[in-house]
Amino acid sequence: MERAAKKQAIEDLNVVFKDTGVAIVAHYSGLSVAQMQKLRMQMKQAGAAVKVSKNRLAKIALEGTDVVAIGSLLKGPTVIATSKDPVAAPKVAVEFAKTNEQFVILGGSMGKTVLDTNGVKALASLPSLDELRGKLVGLIVAPATKLAQLTNAPAGKLARVIQAHASKGEAA
Structure with a gap:
């Protein structure tokens, strides 16, 4: 990756992290391309997004955002799910993890609040904003x-x- 492309990737990720209400980090090693596409589609339908990025670039992009706490979770092949609705991304991630053993939720952040795996599952059990x-x-x-x-x-x-x-x- 060239220096200009890295800089652009960091800026793009920084905008995503500043606009998000919740960010979930998970390992995705072993998932097929079809499974990743299915995850992306489910996230998109729920109003969330999935990003796969180099961990080093993501850590730099996290600086100055509310979800900076997820930086410590970025080790190995990670995927970051984000959404403005604090329930959308966790709900889809937890449902996807139930059917795909290779998708392992590590934790996340809701604003400045750090979430462990159980915190993400608890957030997923809440009703969505539309239901409320x-x-x-x-x-x-x-x-x-x-x-x-x-x-x-x-x-x-x-x-x-x-x-x-x-x-x-x-x-x-």
């Missing part, structure tokens, strides 16, 4: 629905009482 938004909207809408049901209930009860008296009158 859906639950929040459901909670906001629920009181309005209950209020509408309560205001309609007396009229419905009155109609049933009148219907019952009318039925008694016809039967007699």
Whole structure:
């Protein structure tokens, strides 16, 4: 790699690390090209990205970012998964690791918080940002629905009482 290409790679990685909410580091030794493509596709669908870079260049690019703590994990053939949503990359990485034994999660960083393997798995078990938004909207809408049901209930009860008296009158 030429010096200019290395400099450009460092700048590109630095931009990625500054924009990310979470970064996950994993070993990928032994994965086939098809498996790596599958991982990239799953990450892309979840709104995350996967980067394979020289560890030395990645360590330089980490300087001055919130996720600088992952520098110590960059040893051997590593892949870095990043996403703005703090749950997207860990969720895909953990699911992918379940089906591919060669993909070993080493740890990661969520902002300045360092995550070990168990921390990444705990983060993956949380609901995504979209799921949380859906639950929040459901909670906001629920009181309005209950209020509408309560205001309609007396009229419905009155109609049933009148219907019952009318039925008694016809039967007699």
